[in-house]
Amino acid sequence: MELCIIRFLNVRLLAITIILLLVISGCGYNPERDKDCKDCHLRGADLSGANLIDADLSGADLTGADLTGADLSEANLVSANLRGANLWDANLSGVIANKNDDFRRRFPENY
Numbered sequence: 204m205e206l207c208i209i210r211f212l213n214v215r216l217l218a219i220t221i222i223l224l225l226v227i228s229g230c231g232y233n234p235e236r237d238k239d240c241k242d243c244h245l246r247g248a249d250l251s252g253a254n255l256i257d258a259d260l261s262g263a264d265l266t267g268a269d270l271t272g273a274d275l276s277e278a279n280l281v282s283a284n285l286r287g288a289n290l291w292d293a294n295l296s297g298v299i300a301n302k303n304d305d306f307r308r309r310f311p312e313n314y
Contacts, residue, residue, distance in 0.1 A: 238258035246264055251271040258278045267287040275290075277297040 238255055239260075240263055241259050242262040243260070244264050245260075245268050247267045247269075248265070249269045250273050251269045253270070253273045255273055255275045255278050258275070260283050261279045261281040263280075263283045265283055265285050265288045268285075269289045270293050271289050272292045273290075274294040275298055276294045277299070279299045281299060281301050283300075
Protein backbone atom coordinates (compact mmCIF):
# COMPACT_ATOMS: atom_id res chain seq x y z
CA MET A 204 0.00 0.00 0.00
CA GLU A 205 2.73 2.41 0.97
CA LEU A 206 4.63 1.69 -2.27
CA CYS A 207 1.58 2.64 -4.36
CA ILE A 208 1.29 6.00 -2.60
CA ILE A 209 4.97 6.78 -3.18
CA ARG A 210 4.68 5.94 -6.90
CA PHE A 211 1.56 8.08 -7.21
CA LEU A 212 3.33 11.03 -5.53
CA ASN A 213 6.37 10.64 -7.80
CA VAL A 214 4.20 10.60 -10.93
CA ARG A 215 2.28 13.64 -9.72
CA LEU A 216 5.51 15.51 -8.90
CA LEU A 217 6.91 14.68 -12.35
CA ALA A 218 3.73 15.91 -14.06
CA ILE A 219 3.75 19.19 -12.11
CA THR A 220 7.44 19.72 -12.91
CA ILE A 221 6.86 19.18 -16.64
CA ILE A 222 3.90 21.58 -16.67
CA LEU A 223 5.91 24.26 -14.88
CA LEU A 224 8.83 23.88 -17.28
CA LEU A 225 6.52 24.26 -20.27
CA VAL A 226 4.90 27.36 -18.79
CA ILE A 227 8.24 28.95 -17.93
CA SER A 228 9.79 28.20 -21.32
CA GLY A 229 6.76 29.55 -23.15
CA CYS A 230 6.68 26.49 -25.42
CA GLY A 231 8.26 28.50 -28.24
CA TYR A 232 7.14 31.67 -30.00
CA ASN A 233 3.45 31.80 -30.75
CA PRO A 234 2.32 35.00 -32.51
CA GLU A 235 -1.31 34.15 -31.73
CA ARG A 236 -0.56 34.42 -28.02
CA ASP A 237 2.03 37.23 -27.92
CA LYS A 238 3.22 39.16 -30.97
CA ASP A 239 6.22 40.74 -29.25
CA CYS A 240 9.43 38.77 -29.41
CA LYS A 241 12.28 41.23 -28.86
CA ASP A 242 15.76 39.73 -29.40
CA CYS A 243 14.25 36.28 -30.10
CA HIS A 244 16.01 33.54 -32.02
CA LEU A 245 13.53 32.70 -34.79
CA ARG A 246 15.95 31.21 -37.33
CA GLY A 247 14.02 29.24 -39.91
CA ALA A 248 10.71 29.76 -38.09
CA ASP A 249 7.49 29.21 -40.04
CA LEU A 250 5.57 32.45 -39.55
CA SER A 251 3.75 32.28 -42.87
CA GLY A 252 0.41 34.08 -42.75
CA ALA A 253 1.05 35.26 -39.19
CA ASN A 254 -0.67 38.37 -37.84
CA LEU A 255 2.31 40.42 -36.66
CA ILE A 256 0.67 43.85 -36.81
CA ASP A 257 2.49 46.24 -34.45
CA ALA A 258 4.74 43.40 -33.20
CA ASP A 259 8.05 44.23 -31.52
CA LEU A 260 10.60 42.03 -33.30
CA SER A 261 13.49 44.40 -32.69
CA GLY A 262 16.80 42.58 -32.56
CA ALA A 263 15.16 39.29 -33.53
CA ASP A 264 17.12 36.77 -35.58
CA LEU A 265 14.74 35.95 -38.45
CA THR A 266 17.44 34.41 -40.65
CA GLY A 267 15.78 32.08 -43.14
CA ALA A 268 12.34 32.55 -41.55
CA ASP A 269 9.24 32.00 -43.69
CA LEU A 270 7.15 35.18 -43.46
CA THR A 271 5.18 34.49 -46.65
CA GLY A 272 1.89 36.40 -46.50
CA ALA A 273 2.54 37.62 -42.95
CA ASP A 274 1.09 40.98 -41.91
CA LEU A 275 4.02 42.96 -40.53
CA SER A 276 2.39 46.40 -40.82
CA GLU A 277 3.69 48.83 -38.17
CA ALA A 278 6.03 46.11 -36.81
CA ASN A 279 9.29 47.12 -35.14
CA LEU A 280 12.16 45.44 -37.02
CA VAL A 281 14.95 47.67 -35.71
CA SER A 282 18.19 45.65 -35.76
CA ALA A 283 16.34 42.48 -36.83
CA ASN A 284 18.29 40.05 -39.01
CA LEU A 285 16.23 39.19 -42.11
CA ARG A 286 18.95 37.53 -44.19
CA GLY A 287 17.43 34.77 -46.26
CA ALA A 288 13.94 35.42 -44.88
CA ASN A 289 11.06 34.83 -47.29
CA LEU A 290 8.89 37.97 -47.30
CA TRP A 291 6.89 37.10 -50.42
CA ASP A 292 3.44 38.75 -50.32
CA ALA A 293 4.01 40.05 -46.77
CA ASN A 294 2.38 43.33 -45.76
CA LEU A 295 5.31 45.62 -44.90
CA SER A 296 3.51 48.96 -44.67
CA GLY A 297 4.74 51.21 -41.89
CA VAL A 298 7.51 48.86 -40.72
CA ILE A 299 9.92 50.55 -38.31
CA ALA A 300 13.63 49.95 -39.06
CA ASN A 301 16.99 51.69 -38.63
CA LYS A 302 18.53 53.47 -41.61
CA ASN A 303 21.28 50.88 -41.87
CA ASP A 304 19.13 47.82 -41.24
CA ASP A 305 18.97 44.95 -43.69
CA PHE A 306 15.25 45.64 -44.14
CA ARG A 307 15.78 49.17 -45.49
CA ARG A 308 18.43 47.93 -47.92
CA ARG A 309 16.14 45.22 -49.26
CA PHE A 310 12.94 47.29 -49.36
CA PRO A 311 13.81 50.94 -50.02
CA GLU A 312 10.36 51.52 -51.58
CA ASN A 313 8.84 51.46 -48.07
CA TYR A 314 10.75 54.64 -47.12
